[in-house]
Amino acid sequence: MRGDQLTDGLVPAMLTLAERLGAAVREARAAHPDPVLAARTMLSGTHLLTGEVIDVSRRTEGGFTRGSARMEGIGEDAGRVLELGFQNEHLLATRDGGTVATMPDLICVLDTDTGDPVTTEGLRYGLRVSVLAAPCDPRWTAPGGLALAGPRYFGYDVDHLPFRES
Numbered sequence: 641m642r643g644d645q646l647t648d649g650l651v652p653a654m655l656t657l658a659e660r661l662g663a664a665v666r667e668a669r670a671a672h673p674d675p676v677l678a679a680r681t682m683l684s685g686t687h688l689l690t691g692e693v694i695d696v697s698r699r700t701e702g703g704f705t706r707g708s709a710r711m712e713g714i715g716e717d718a719g720r721v722l723e724l725g726f727q728n729e730h731l732l733a734t735r736d737g738g739t740v741a742t743m744p745d746l747i748c749v750l751d752t753d754t755g756d757p758v759t760t761e762g763l764r765y766g767l768r769v770s771v772l773a774a775p776c777d778p779r780w781t782a783p784g785g786l787a788l789a790g791p792r793y794f795g796y797d798v799d800h801l802p803f804r805e806s
């Protein structure tokens with residue numbers, strides 16, 4: 641890419657946000673508050689579910705790892721079920737059968753105790769996770785952004801669910 645293309649294509653301050661997010665989680669762990677809450681606050685995110693992974697299904701398709709994961713809620717989320725669809729990253733979240741978050745907004749899976757990120761490859765039976773949604777850069781929700789990174793691009797038969805409505 642040329643420099644002028646980078647200006648148009650990159651989201652400003654993402655490296656700074658990543659650095660601040662890591663620091664907030666480390667500081668929360670050191671002080672014994674909730675590292676997941678620290679991450680949610682830093683990302684201006686919303687809580688989708690805290691639960692235990694009860695099923696993970698993966699397959700390789702077209703050079704990508706695609707699949708789904710199912711979690712049962714624990715604590716205040718007991719009785720709820722969250723399902724994630726993924727293709728190398730978390731793309732779609734449904735809770736109790738209804739869509740609650742979609743790409744290009746961020747769907748973040750964190751280890752409930754440490755606040756560490758859990759990748760699609762790291763999902764495994766019995767892991768306790770907290771799932772958050774966070775807003776993406778507004779450029780991704782414009783028609784061109786959704787064409788490149790919306791749920792339909794990845795084969796899901798749903799429209800993008802704007803973050804604030806989730």
